[in-house]
Amino acid sequence: MDIRPRLADRTVDRVTDHGGSLVQASALFPDAPMPFLDLSTGINPNPYPFSPLPASAVERLPEEADIAALTERAAAYYGAPSAAHVSAAPGTQLLLPLVASLLAPGPARILGPTYAEHARAAALAGHAVEEVERFDALHGARLAVVVNPNNPDGRLMGRSELLHLAENLRRNGGVLVVDEAFMDVGPQAESIAGDVEAGNIVVLRSFGKFFGLAGLRLGFALASEELAQKLSAWLGPWAVAGPALHAGLEALADRDWQSVMRRDLVKARIRLDALFDNTGLKIEAGTDLFRFLRHPRAAELFHHLGRNGILVRRFAERSDCLRIGLPGDDQAFERVRIALGSWQRSGA
DSSP: OOOSOOOOSSOOOOOOOOSOOHHHHHHHOTTSOSSOEEOSSOSOSSOOOOOOOOTHHHHSOOOHHHHHHHHHHHHHHHTOSOGGGEEEESOHHHHHHHHHTTSOSOEEEEESSOOTHHHHHHHHTTOEEEEESSGGGGTTOSEEEEESSOTTTOOOOOHHHHHHHHHHHHTTTOEEEEEOTTGGGSOGGGOOGGGGGGSSEEEEEESHHHHTOGGGOOEEEEOOHHHHHHHHHHHOTTOSOHHHHHHHHHHHHOHHHHHHHHHHHHHHHHHHHHHHHHTTOOEEEEOSSEEEEEOTTHHHHHHHHHHTTEEOEEOTTOTTEEEEEOOOSHHHHHHHHHHHHHHHHTTO
């Protein structure tokens, strides 16, 4: 029996408008002072300090026992019912088309504006994709996707609303996918990670953002035992690399670091908001890992910051919006303060 996901035989354009590309930044701002201060992502600038890698992490294939331990710790950290409800992957990005392939092609609706890769992944799986701006428009879809808290504006949907939607979808064989990539710094009571036994809910959790280790490529799908087993079967053995296993096992269990880091991120968020507010730029929303600004001259601000060696996230279809990540230390905050000060003095 062929259990591989069936991706549609179609061409789907790659999404190129992402943050984090210093190569693109250097090409756009060749005269900017170096090094660039990259505030274009929502990745924690102060990563988890995992212990030195043992040689076995790169010399040997990952042990099945370590994968089991990782899913146990992920279940405890994210609030899944058990490790059997967890599928570990080399980043949630790889999970997107696999999760979309759990259903036969049909209408897919994504609550937007949001992370563009969800639409691309659903299209790869053969779904007819529509981005909707009203939550109630998700009802009746075969596949419904909600990013919660939302990227890039931090919009938050309540757990009760999501569970009501899941129940509505279940009546027609639909599935609800909730991307909780930034829920590590969100209100835990609104997570639906503990509700995946309902059978038609898949929750995606990203390890790299809160723990600041995006390059390790580690992420999780939380789902019913049946769906989690199917996703793990598609991924095959040794899906998670040894270095990611090593760091993940330590970080997910380190509750003291997690608690201190959450407090530090709140302080950094308040400090960054104050810098913008003092310049007459009101931060509209966001999370404790990124801030969201809407301003009629956002495009000019993007270029001003870029010429000062500070990269923030702009949006091709929303020229009045910017997303700004958190500076990682006093020196980085000072660079932002100086750049915003020169923006203010220019009469912007």
